[in-house]
Structure formats: C-alpha cells, structure tokens
Amino acid sequence: MKNIFLTTALLLLLTPLSASAYTRANSVADARSRVTDDGYVICTYAEDWDKYSKSTAKQMMEHAAIKKALGRVVLLTLGVPNVSSKKDNETNKARFENFDLSFPNAYPAFIFYNKEGHRLADVCITYNERKNPKAVAKRISAVMEAAATQRDLLKKAENASGVEKARLLGQAAAVPGISQPRDVAKKIKEADPGDSSGMHKFVTLNLPEAAIISADTKDWQATMAEMKALMDHPMLTTEHKQQICCIMIGLLRRHAGDQGQPQMKALIDQLRSLDPDSILGKSADDAARMWLK
Amino acid sequence: MKAFVMVIMLLVITGGSIYLVKPELIEEYLPDSITGRKVVKKGSRKAKAKAAKSRKVAAEEPRKTVKETTPEPEVVKEEPTPAAEEPAPAKQEPAPRVVTEDIGDVPMVIKNIGIIKGEEWADCAKVRAKVGEALARELDKGTTAEAKKFVRKPKNRLLLAQWVVADAELRSEEEVTSLEVEYNSQLDKARREFETCKAQMEKGDSSAAVKWNFEKARESVARYEGESKCAHRFSESAADEGGRRLMEQIGGDPDWLEQFAFSGECVRPGMALSIIKKIYKQHPDMLKNRMVRDIATATALEYAKSGWNQQDAVERANFYINAWKDERLNKVFDNLPMWQRRMVCGCKGDNPFGSIASLTWALDNFHLPADRYSGSCWRCSYRLNNIYGDSIHGPLYYAPFESNLGENRQAMTYHIGGVCGSLSHFGCFAALANGVPAMTAGEPAHCSFIVLVGDTWTPAYSLSWQRGLHWQVFRRVHKYSSLHAATELYSDKQKKETEVSDTLRVMAGVHAANGDFVKAADCYEKAAKEQPRNWMAWREWRESLEKNTAATAKQWLKLNDTICKELVSLYPEIAAEHMHHGLAEGLSKVLNPEQLQKAYMTFWQNVKIMGPDRWRIEELADKQAALLGFDKDSQKVCAYYAEVLGATAGNSLYAPAVLNWGNMLGEKLDEAANAERMQLTIKALSKGRRMSAEERGKVLAPVIVSAETNRDLSSFQSLAKMLKRAGGSKKESPYKMPRIEGFPGKLASADGMIWTSSTCEWDKPHEHPGVLTPEGGSFHTEKEEDSYVVVQLPRQVHMTGIVLVSLQNQGRLANLQIQVSENGTDWSDVCQLGAFSGQMMRSDLDGKRPLAKYVRILRPGGPEFFHLNGIYVYGNPAA
Incomplete structure (x- = not known):
C-alpha cells in the first residue's frame, strides 16, 4: 500500500x-x-x-x-x-x-x-x-x-455574443508580440455590425495608410480633428499614438504656417515623451530641429 | 606696429570664439605661427608620427551619409535632371600632393618570381617598356599556338599581368588627375560650408539646426582632407619602404597580380595599392592568409576603379574579413571567383546601404539562404509617404530619422519603408552583407535588383527586361548580358580560352604601344576569336583602330565581320553594345553608304539567339538608320526596315522586335508612308504572296505567339496596333460585346499582354490582343486540366476589380480562380469566382486591393477548354 x-x-x-x-x-x-x-x-x-x-x-x-x-x-x-x-x-x-x-x-x-x-x-x-x-x-x-493570453480571450469570445464578443476579439487582436487571429475583422463585424465597440475600427486601423492619405487631403483641419478624436480610442497602443502625433505634425507643417508652431511643439513633445527610446520617439528631436522655429 | 597688434588681437579673439565652440578646430585652421605648432619636415620622425595621428583621426571620424531622395532610374537614358547647384569653381591644376603612407615594416613572405622589383613600380612607363620587350622576345611569332604554350608557365603569366597593370596605371593618369581636381573642389566646398556654419555660430546662433549643419560640415572637411592625403598612384603608394615591399610581393606573385589584371577592369592600380597598404596595417596576416588577401584586393580594386573614399574601403574590407573569420558569411562566399568577390566587397562603395552599420545590421538580421534574398525586399513596407506624410520623392522622407538611423540605411528602410529604390537596395545589400553576389539595376521608372542563386542570375522585383546594371564588370557596359558573358568568361570551363585570349590581347597591346597597329590588329583578332566573351579584347581592338589614323576600311570591316560571326551568335546584346561604343561610328567614317549598309546588315543576317533576356533591338536598328542618314528620309528608312525584317522574318525571336521597331518608325510617318510600310511588312513576312485580312492575321499569328512566349509586351502591343491598322478604319469587330461596367482606378490591362496555358485548332492568336480591348477578341486553350490565361500588365497596380466577358459556353467557366503575381512565376490566390451570370463576370477587389503585375485566371479542374472574349483589370498604379 x-x-x-x-x-x-x-x-x-x-x-x-x-x-x-x-x-x-x-x-x-x-x-x-x-x-x-x-x-x-x-x-x-x-x-x-x-x-x-x-x-x-x-x-x-x-x-x-x-x-x-x-x-x-x-x-x-x-x-x-x-x-x-x-x-x-x-x-x-x-x-x-x-x-x-x-x-x-x-x-x-x-x-x-x-x-x-x-x-x-x-x-x-x-x-x-x-x-x-x-x-x-x-x-x-x-x-x-x-x-x-490570446487563446483565452478567443475562448471567451466563442462563448460571448454581440458587442461583448467583439470586444473580446478586439482584445485578442491587440495582444502584443503575435499576429492577429485569422479573419478577426470579419468576425468582429459579424458580432457587432455597427461597431459600437470600436473594435472593428481598431483592428482595421492602418495609420501608415492614413499618413499617405493625409499628404493629399483637401481639408487638413478635418483630418486633424479626425486624428485628435482617434487619439482617445481606448485600445490604441503607444506606437499608434506616436503615429497619430507624426501625422498631425506633418499636417501642421504643411498647412498651418507659423500659427501651427505652438501646437506642433506640443505634439513633438508628446511624441517624444510617449516612448523616447522608440524610432518615432527619437525622430522628435530631428523634427524639432528641422521644423520648430 | 599698431596694425600688427590689431591683427594679432583679431586672430586671438576669433581663435578664442572658436575655442569656446570646438577647441580642436584651433589647431586645424589657424596658422602654426599663432598656435605655436612646430612645422615638421616631411620624412622626419615627427612627420611620420603626425601622419599616423592624422590617419587615426580620419579613421575615427564618422562617415558622411549620402541622402537617397529618389529611386534610382534606369541608368542609360533616364537619369533625372539634377537640381540646380551653385556654379562649380573654375578647374584648376591640383596643388602639389603631400602623401604620407608609411606602413612600417613589411616582411617578405611571398617570393618575387619576376623581373620587376618593388621599387620599379614607381615608374610604370619603364615597367611597361621593360616587360613589353620581354614579351616581344618571347612571343615573336604572334600565333595562338605560341600563346597557348607561353601561358602555361607562371613566370610568363606574371609578365602578362605586369604589362596590364603598368599599362592600366598609365591609362589611368588622366582619370586620377580629374579625381584629384574633383576632390579638391569638394574639399573647398566643404570648407566654405564649414566657414559659413562657423560664422553663424559665432554670431550666437546655437540652434539645433546650425549645430547639426556645423557637425556635418566638419565631418565632410575631415573626410575630404583625409582623402587628399591618400596616395593615388604607384609613384606615391610604392614610394615608401612598406609600399615597395608590398608591391614587390604583389607584383612578383602571378596569382596575386593576375587578380589585378584579369578579374575585370584594372583601373588606378596605384590607388588600389594604397588601399591594400591601409588594410595591411590592420590585417598583417594578409600575406599568409589567402582569403584576407583576396578580400583586401577585391575591395581595393573596386574602390580604386570608382575612385571612392579610401578609408571607406578599409572599413568595408574590415567588415568582410571579420565576418569571414567569424564564419558568418554564406558559404558561397568561400569559393567566389575574384570578379564576383569584387562585386560583393566593392559594390556601391558610395551608397549609404553599403555603410558598415547597414551591412552589420543586415548580417545580423537578414541571414538567409541565397535563394531567399530575392524576396527579402518585401519585408519592408512599400510606402509612398512616411508617417509624417512626406513623399519619397522629396528630401524629407527619411530626414526625421537621420540622427538615429542615418548611418544604417538597412534599418531605416526596414522600419520606415520606401519604394522601389529603397526596397531593391535593401534586398540587394541584405544579400551582399551575407557574402552573396547581388546588384541593383535600373529599369524604366523603376529600380530592381539581381541575386546570384546557385549558378543563375535571378532578377528580383523586376518589372521589365530593360535592365541597366548599377555595377559593371566591364566599364560603361550596363547591359544585363554582360553579367552572363562575364560568368562564362571567368568560369573554370572557359579558363584556358580566356588565358590564351588575354595573352594575345596583351601582345596586341604591346604592338599597339610600339605603333605597330597591323600586328596589333592581327593579335586582337586572334584574341577575340579565341574567346569571344572577352569584352576587353574587342574593345581594345576597336580603340587601336580609332588611334590608328591610317586604319583602313578593310580593317574596320574585319572587326565588324568578326563580331558578327563570333559574338553575335553568343551574346547579340554585347555585340550590339560594341556598335554603340564606337564601332558603328568607326565604320561610318571609312565606308561609303552602300558598304556601310551592308556592314550593318551583317549583324541581322547572323543573329540567331536572343541571349539571357530580350534586349534593345530597336535601339540598334535606330542607331544604324541614323548613321546611314535614313532617319530623315521616310522612304529610305522604310526600305531599310524592310531589309532588316526580311533578314529576320524567319527568326521567331527577332521578327516581333523588328516589327515593333517598324511600328515605332511608323509613329513618325504620315499615313501614306505608313501604308507603304505596312505593305513592305506583309511582303517581307509573306515573302511576296498577296493576302486577305484573315491570311494576314494568320501570318502574324506565329509572331504574336512568339511575343507571348518571350513575354515581349512591347512587341505584342506593336503587333496589336499593326493588326488594327491592317484592318483599316472601317473594320467592325466580329464580337458583340456587352457594355463593360468597370471599377475605380484605371483600366490597367489596356496596354498589356496575354498568354495562355495552351493553344488549339480553335485558337486565333491574332485575336489575342483584342481580348484586352472593348471591341473584344478571343483565346481558346486545348481541353486540359487547370487551363489558364495570364494578363501581363504594363505596370504594377493595386487592383480594384476585374471583369471577364465570355460570349458563349459560359457553363465551362465555373469557379474560375483569380491569382496575382509580381514576377509571373509565384502566384497568390485572390478570390474564386462563381458561375457566369449572362455574358459578364465582375469581381470587386477594392477591399483587398492586391498588388499585381501579372493576373492569372485559372480554370481549375477539367479536362476542359477555356476561352474568354474580354479581360479587363482595373486598379491604381503602385510604382
């Protein structure tokens, strides 16, 4: 025994x-x-x-x-x-x-x-x-x-529905260091067709593409407002926020003239402080050197 | 006295201001009498120590980076107009040069088996004369048999190499002088910029921008000053004891000196020695370690060839020597022939992608098998604008990242993105950093790259066959074929022929140097026949005719006929290149029009194969027509075109291209002349038979199929236009096509080409072009499994949609699959279509926007026929 x-x-x-x-x-x-x-x-x-x-x-x-x-x-x-x-x-x-x-x-x-x-x-x-x-x-x-972590979130999402499901799928997509789950945007859209969770917007966010579009925008102030509003999205990563800062700095530089300087300075400071050691964070000093008077 | 005191005070105040900013500047830029620095005599111990210190300072200075602002265009014709610059200062004689390059003691490890001592290299005219005499004695018969026997002995190979190197040094003198003038000019410019920045700072402007510019200007001054103190000639680099001893060994060892002489172009060998000396200082094991020596030599030869900064050469060599010693390079590097090692170690020495930071990053982060580098460029993002919204076609794209990543262009491109120029350079230098031969290439409005995969040169990110190499094995020859010709020329299989050819070439050079052009021409002819791939032999033959003011028509014709006989059948593009490099002009000066036309026609009568890729056949024909004076006379040019077409009509590779040339000519002709041209075309193709429209289509059908098989889009489009013209304005399409509802963007397939998986009795190739037009056309495959049609687009696009039209038997066409490719070989699935509803099938791809240069519509399963009457691809240009 x-x-x-x-x-x-x-x-x-x-x-x-x-x-x-x-x-x-x-x-x-x-x-x-x-x-x-x-x-x-x-x-x-x-x-x-x-x-x-x-x-x-x-x-x-x-x-x-x-x-x-x-x-x-x-x-x-x-x-x-x-x-x-x-x-x-x-x-x-x-x-x-x-x-x-x-x-x-x-x-x-x-x-x-x-x-x-x-x-x-x-x-x-x-x-x-x-x-x-x-x-x-x-x-x-x-x-x-x-x-x-992603697996757990996806499992929870399987048992959820509607906005909650969309939210969980969005969180699964946001897990850093690994790729987004397959067809996550489609699944979020199916669960939350109106995107009241904001998750579809988040997972399909393409800020480099937005920067390309901003270069030719006819209404730069509207684009500025759009970027500013986007900054409040709860799912944004630090890098996302830095990208938004860069887009806004570019818009001000091209369109706002001297009047845009104070706002540009504030954005450059924000860009730097969000993550000073990142590539975008380090670009803040070059941006200040080249564009701030 | 007062004036003197005031001057002293002014200098002290100025010096004091500078001192507050950068104390070390004082010593550099104030006279010795002010600083109290003692003047040191050249050659003294202090001079040597001072020179060593200068070298150390120069070595520690960071490199100036060169900003890449636009993608590199196709090399030969489409260079962008440079921005307006300040007027260059008037050319001046270079100041007397002070060169101190003593590298200390160099042990004698390698035995000199030749007749030239190290110190003799300081006077290359004497070396060439002495070696020339020895060669003339040994090779007095001037026969191929004699050359074959001669070249077997190492001592004799050494003589040949010595002659070539000495001759190259003498030929290079003019270029060396120009380079020195250019360097002095750049140094003056850098100094002026420095003074400007200094003045700004003295005025109290301490902004980040001014400080940045000041540092950049200071680096620039140091860089050019460092270069101005480097040796550029044997008379300088072999003047000191170390240089002499090194040259004794290089110049006395056949294996080593042959690398200088026979691994590609030998240019500025004295400068190459200077670089090798610097590398030797850091790697004295060079004399015993063959690979270290080879890397040093390869790097030195390339940097000297292009006149690039010598300190950069040392850093580049260090990188490869250390990487090789650490066994980090791809194994292919170990066994590279010298000409490819030169490509790896010396590619684009003036390009920021080749900086040590970039190469190191690439070696660490992109360590791949050789066949993966062609796809590595896509690890970077293709972005027309950076995250600040600034365009790649301007100076601000990379500017915000300069201070962090400026030295590391590989990392910059990886993290920030770019377009074709950056991406291609990324892929190319990822390969080069790992020891795999690669180079970038210019294509029309595009930059691609080429990687050596196994034994095959593999174009990557390539949109066109119209490729101009950015690294040349033969100077000023950018043609793609030259890469292939060099591969064969320097292969083990062709080694004997190449050695004998080079022997005869050298003998020819000896005769030419002695003014005996007849014997020279005879030897050149033998050299070229022995090894037709030997570009240098052909080039030097032509050059000797150019120098010989008494050269006869017979002699020029001999060169032309030998090229047409020996080289056209191997590398027609290289043969054509000789035409462009002076042969055509040379002939035109000594021949009457009739003889000249006959000489030019010899080319077309002998051309059989295409070579490694389609080449600019039309350009050669154009040049010949211009030199014949026909370009101003529509009748004569049409007649010449008909003659060329007649010579090539039976050649399915060349007929489409010549037809294309005809169409290009037609764009400049009026209607009557074009009608005449069409008649001549049909006559040439049909060899005189009268034909109906249907017959005409059938005659052109094989030519269309050829164009499709050869992926020759321009010829396909030319034929399409030709068919349209032949039909006349009243011709109606036999197809009642539905109204096409398109998608956003342009009709990207409009000027494209199609080809199919097979043909059959119901297929009408002359109707293929119509498939891409609103009037419709047709194609029809055999009954087979997985049949397909491919649409090659004129340029890469982001697709927004595709429309297919089939006027009958739609039942055969269910579940068609749409695929896209960048290279026409590797396919990605985009979507699968359902059944046709009516005669048309539309697929909206705006959500996916796949990137495509080729679109394949696959009919999976079977066996079944596949046919369509219209294919329309919509999208927005990507590049």
Whole structure:
C-alpha cells in the first residue's frame, strides 16, 4: 500500500515535468494527432550554407530553458538548403500541408503556430544569441504567454455574443508580440455590425495608410480633428499614438504656417515623451530641429 | 606696429570664439605661427608620427551619409535632371600632393618570381617598356599556338599581368588627375560650408539646426582632407619602404597580380595599392592568409576603379574579413571567383546601404539562404509617404530619422519603408552583407535588383527586361548580358580560352604601344576569336583602330565581320553594345553608304539567339538608320526596315522586335508612308504572296505567339496596333460585346499582354490582343486540366476589380480562380469566382486591393477548354 502510494505520488510529481516538455513529431499527421493547446513550432535552420545554424538549432532544442519555455508544443524541424529545387519546395509543401512556410528573417528560427495552424510569430536566433539560450528562452516565453493570453480571450469570445464578443476579439487582436487571429475583422463585424465597440475600427486601423492619405487631403483641419478624436480610442497602443502625433505634425507643417508652431511643439513633445527610446520617439528631436522655429 | 597688434588681437579673439565652440578646430585652421605648432619636415620622425595621428583621426571620424531622395532610374537614358547647384569653381591644376603612407615594416613572405622589383613600380612607363620587350622576345611569332604554350608557365603569366597593370596605371593618369581636381573642389566646398556654419555660430546662433549643419560640415572637411592625403598612384603608394615591399610581393606573385589584371577592369592600380597598404596595417596576416588577401584586393580594386573614399574601403574590407573569420558569411562566399568577390566587397562603395552599420545590421538580421534574398525586399513596407506624410520623392522622407538611423540605411528602410529604390537596395545589400553576389539595376521608372542563386542570375522585383546594371564588370557596359558573358568568361570551363585570349590581347597591346597597329590588329583578332566573351579584347581592338589614323576600311570591316560571326551568335546584346561604343561610328567614317549598309546588315543576317533576356533591338536598328542618314528620309528608312525584317522574318525571336521597331518608325510617318510600310511588312513576312485580312492575321499569328512566349509586351502591343491598322478604319469587330461596367482606378490591362496555358485548332492568336480591348477578341486553350490565361500588365497596380466577358459556353467557366503575381512565376490566390451570370463576370477587389503585375485566371479542374472574349483589370498604379 505504502509502495503504491509512493509510486503514485512519484508519478504525479514527475508528470507535470514531462507534460511541460515539447513533443517531437516526424510528420504533420503525427503532429496533428498529438497537438495540444500550445500549438506547433517548426524549428528551421540552415542545412549547408551556414556553419553555426544547425548546431545552434540542435543546442537550443536540447537546452532546458528552451524546453521549459516551449511548454507542450509539438515540434517539427525543417532544414533549408542554400538553393531549394522545385522538388524541395513541392516536398515541403506536401510535408507541411497548410502551414505557412514563408521564410523567417534569419536562420535558425523557431516559428510558432497555434493549434489551428495559424502562424503567430517567429523567434530568429541571432549570431550573438547563439551562446545565450536563456535570452532566447525569454523571447520564446514571451511568445508562448502572448499566445496563451490570446487563446483565452478567443475562448471567451466563442462563448460571448454581440458587442461583448467583439470586444473580446478586439482584445485578442491587440495582444502584443503575435499576429492577429485569422479573419478577426470579419468576425468582429459579424458580432457587432455597427461597431459600437470600436473594435472593428481598431483592428482595421492602418495609420501608415492614413499618413499617405493625409499628404493629399483637401481639408487638413478635418483630418486633424479626425486624428485628435482617434487619439482617445481606448485600445490604441503607444506606437499608434506616436503615429497619430507624426501625422498631425506633418499636417501642421504643411498647412498651418507659423500659427501651427505652438501646437506642433506640443505634439513633438508628446511624441517624444510617449516612448523616447522608440524610432518615432527619437525622430522628435530631428523634427524639432528641422521644423520648430 | 599698431596694425600688427590689431591683427594679432583679431586672430586671438576669433581663435578664442572658436575655442569656446570646438577647441580642436584651433589647431586645424589657424596658422602654426599663432598656435605655436612646430612645422615638421616631411620624412622626419615627427612627420611620420603626425601622419599616423592624422590617419587615426580620419579613421575615427564618422562617415558622411549620402541622402537617397529618389529611386534610382534606369541608368542609360533616364537619369533625372539634377537640381540646380551653385556654379562649380573654375578647374584648376591640383596643388602639389603631400602623401604620407608609411606602413612600417613589411616582411617578405611571398617570393618575387619576376623581373620587376618593388621599387620599379614607381615608374610604370619603364615597367611597361621593360616587360613589353620581354614579351616581344618571347612571343615573336604572334600565333595562338605560341600563346597557348607561353601561358602555361607562371613566370610568363606574371609578365602578362605586369604589362596590364603598368599599362592600366598609365591609362589611368588622366582619370586620377580629374579625381584629384574633383576632390579638391569638394574639399573647398566643404570648407566654405564649414566657414559659413562657423560664422553663424559665432554670431550666437546655437540652434539645433546650425549645430547639426556645423557637425556635418566638419565631418565632410575631415573626410575630404583625409582623402587628399591618400596616395593615388604607384609613384606615391610604392614610394615608401612598406609600399615597395608590398608591391614587390604583389607584383612578383602571378596569382596575386593576375587578380589585378584579369578579374575585370584594372583601373588606378596605384590607388588600389594604397588601399591594400591601409588594410595591411590592420590585417598583417594578409600575406599568409589567402582569403584576407583576396578580400583586401577585391575591395581595393573596386574602390580604386570608382575612385571612392579610401578609408571607406578599409572599413568595408574590415567588415568582410571579420565576418569571414567569424564564419558568418554564406558559404558561397568561400569559393567566389575574384570578379564576383569584387562585386560583393566593392559594390556601391558610395551608397549609404553599403555603410558598415547597414551591412552589420543586415548580417545580423537578414541571414538567409541565397535563394531567399530575392524576396527579402518585401519585408519592408512599400510606402509612398512616411508617417509624417512626406513623399519619397522629396528630401524629407527619411530626414526625421537621420540622427538615429542615418548611418544604417538597412534599418531605416526596414522600419520606415520606401519604394522601389529603397526596397531593391535593401534586398540587394541584405544579400551582399551575407557574402552573396547581388546588384541593383535600373529599369524604366523603376529600380530592381539581381541575386546570384546557385549558378543563375535571378532578377528580383523586376518589372521589365530593360535592365541597366548599377555595377559593371566591364566599364560603361550596363547591359544585363554582360553579367552572363562575364560568368562564362571567368568560369573554370572557359579558363584556358580566356588565358590564351588575354595573352594575345596583351601582345596586341604591346604592338599597339610600339605603333605597330597591323600586328596589333592581327593579335586582337586572334584574341577575340579565341574567346569571344572577352569584352576587353574587342574593345581594345576597336580603340587601336580609332588611334590608328591610317586604319583602313578593310580593317574596320574585319572587326565588324568578326563580331558578327563570333559574338553575335553568343551574346547579340554585347555585340550590339560594341556598335554603340564606337564601332558603328568607326565604320561610318571609312565606308561609303552602300558598304556601310551592308556592314550593318551583317549583324541581322547572323543573329540567331536572343541571349539571357530580350534586349534593345530597336535601339540598334535606330542607331544604324541614323548613321546611314535614313532617319530623315521616310522612304529610305522604310526600305531599310524592310531589309532588316526580311533578314529576320524567319527568326521567331527577332521578327516581333523588328516589327515593333517598324511600328515605332511608323509613329513618325504620315499615313501614306505608313501604308507603304505596312505593305513592305506583309511582303517581307509573306515573302511576296498577296493576302486577305484573315491570311494576314494568320501570318502574324506565329509572331504574336512568339511575343507571348518571350513575354515581349512591347512587341505584342506593336503587333496589336499593326493588326488594327491592317484592318483599316472601317473594320467592325466580329464580337458583340456587352457594355463593360468597370471599377475605380484605371483600366490597367489596356496596354498589356496575354498568354495562355495552351493553344488549339480553335485558337486565333491574332485575336489575342483584342481580348484586352472593348471591341473584344478571343483565346481558346486545348481541353486540359487547370487551363489558364495570364494578363501581363504594363505596370504594377493595386487592383480594384476585374471583369471577364465570355460570349458563349459560359457553363465551362465555373469557379474560375483569380491569382496575382509580381514576377509571373509565384502566384497568390485572390478570390474564386462563381458561375457566369449572362455574358459578364465582375469581381470587386477594392477591399483587398492586391498588388499585381501579372493576373492569372485559372480554370481549375477539367479536362476542359477555356476561352474568354474580354479581360479587363482595373486598379491604381503602385510604382
């Protein structure tokens, strides 16, 4: 009895550890049969054109911190040659079925997909990081946490309807560090056709496009007002707000003359203070130098 | 005395003001008598130490960045008109140069197996004469067999390389002098700008803008001053002990010196030595480590060829040497032939994408297999305006990000976006940073790039075959074919022929230098025949004829006929390039009109293949017509056109292009002359038979299919116009087309081209052009699976919608799929259409606005026929 108890306790103790390790799969079919909520990861590396890539990928996959960070994903691997033949591409397409295999920015990389096979994020391992698996593990953990947050929100949204559903879907889309859920704009529109939640506006917001349109606007003051109103949207990120500041600064510079200077100065200060270390935040000093009198 | 005191006080006050701003400026710009700085004699220990300090300061100065404000247009003709600049100062003789480049002790690691000592390189005229004599003794017969035997020995290869390098140094003198004048002019300008900023600050203007400009001006002055102290000639770079010892080894080693002489163009080799010396100082293992040496040499040769800043060259070489030592580069870099290594290490040395910050960022962040760089440009956003709303076609697009990202143009483009120029440079330099050969290229109103993928030069983000290379392996040859010709010229497979050809070329040069142009021409002919891909052999042959005022018509004809026989069948575009580079003019000076026309026709009679891509056939024909004086005489030009068409009518590759040329001529002719031209066209194509409209269509059908197969849009459109003209104004369309309800934007497909997955007995190729017009046309595929039609648009657009018309058998056309592509090879699905309702199918794409240069309508499944009478693609131009 005592032995049974101890064995069971031991098993129970060990199970969480083994359950938190990823599962290697040899094929997509195999992977699909074993996938958990944590989804899939493809570890892709250079086959023959880079000295470090393959060994780095191997080391990373075997490192305890990485294993822990990957949770219960199903892991597949993909070696990439310097020049893929047509046959290679067809083989990979067949092997990986509907997985989005568009290349990451650098190799080796971990490419993350949710349970439905939707691509979420890439974690590319730089040359300097190859000896720092803990730093890579940290980035992987961030992706996994973001994916889990998004997953939870989407699950809640499934059980909701109307404006509440739209709101939850919008929040899922807003999770930083991973891509928006598939067809999220369409789903929000279906749940909240009048967009009283403001979520459709949020997920379809394209401020760089707005900047292009603002360049040729005939009624710049109306555009200014529009941007100002948009600034109050509760879902906006810091970067969104900085982009709005830039658009407004541009409008003032092109149309308002000297009278626009005080407002331009205020916007430049706001641009900087929102995130001084970001690219847009740093552009505030150049903007001030060039355009403030 | 009073005046003297006042002057001293003024200087002290001025100096004091400057000192408050930038103390170190005092030393630079006030006379020694004021600063108390001691004058140091050249050659003394203090002079050397001072020079070393100057070099250190120059090395530590940040680079001046060059702002890219507009995408680079196609190189040859469409350069934008430069903005008005202040008048250049009058040209002046350069001031006597003071060059101090002592690099200290250089061990003798490589044995000199030749007859020229290191110190002799300071006088290249003597080197060339001495080596020339040796070569003339050894190669007195001037035969190919003799050359083949000669080149087997390393000592002999060294002699050849020595002659070429010495000759190149002498040829370069004029260019070196011009460069020095230009540098002095730039230095003066920089100094004036600096003085202006200084004056502003002295007046109390301490605004951020003035400080910014002051710093930029100071950097600029330091940069040009640094360059003005660099050696530009062997007489300077090989003047000190270190330079002599280095040149003893470079000039005494056949492998090393051949890289100077035979890996592309050798220009300003003395400057290249100066750069190598600087690199050697940081990498003394150069003498023992072959790759370090190769990188240093490749970089030096390219920077010297273009006359770029020498300190930049050192930084560039450092980047590749360190990256290679850390084994970070793509493996392809290890085995690159020298000419490609020059491309990688030396591409666009004056471009901000090639800054060390940019290259480092690209190596860290875009580390890809070679075949992925062609798509890497799309990782950046295509944006006409930045987030401030400023246009890419102005100076403000990147300006707000200059202080943060100015040095790192790769990161700038990645984060801010750009259009074709930035995106193509991004993709190109992502490849180059990783050691993969690539270059940008100009196309009409567009910038693309080319990447070496395996053994294939792969155009990327390319909209047209009309491509002008931004990096040239042969000077002033921007043609795409030159890349392919060079690949073969310098390949292992062609190595023997190339070596023998270069041997004969050098011998020809020796004879030409001695004034024996007859022997020179004979050797050049042998050199060119031995290796027709050897651009330099052809060029130097022509140049020797130009220099020889007694050159006869026979000699010029010999050159022309040999090109037409040996080169036209391999690389017709390169052969045509010789025409553009002086051959056509040379012939026109020595031949009478009849002989000249015959000489020009030899080209058309011998041309068979197209080469790597379509080329500007019409441009050659135009040039010939102009030199014949026919461009002012419509009858004569039509007759010439008919003759050229007659020579090429049987060639399905060239007939469409010549027809296109005919149509271009037709735009300048009146109606009567055009009618005559049409008659001549039909006569040439039908070889004299009388034809009905239907027959005419059938005669032109294979030419249309050829144009489609070759993806030759301009010829396709020309043929469309020709068919329309042939039909006359009274012709009605046989198709009763419905009224087309379009979509926002332009009818983007109007001047496009179609091609289909197959043809069959019911297909009428002469009706293909009509498919894109409101009058309608037709195409009809075979009964097959997954049949399709592709529409190639004249330019890339964001599609807003598509309309399809089918006048019969709509039942065959269910579930058509619309796909788009940038390159005509990789397709993305846009939407699937349902069944036709009536004769028309419309699909609104304004919500998606897919980017398209090619639109494919796929009929999935089958086997089934696929036919339509009208395809209309709507959208807004993207580039």
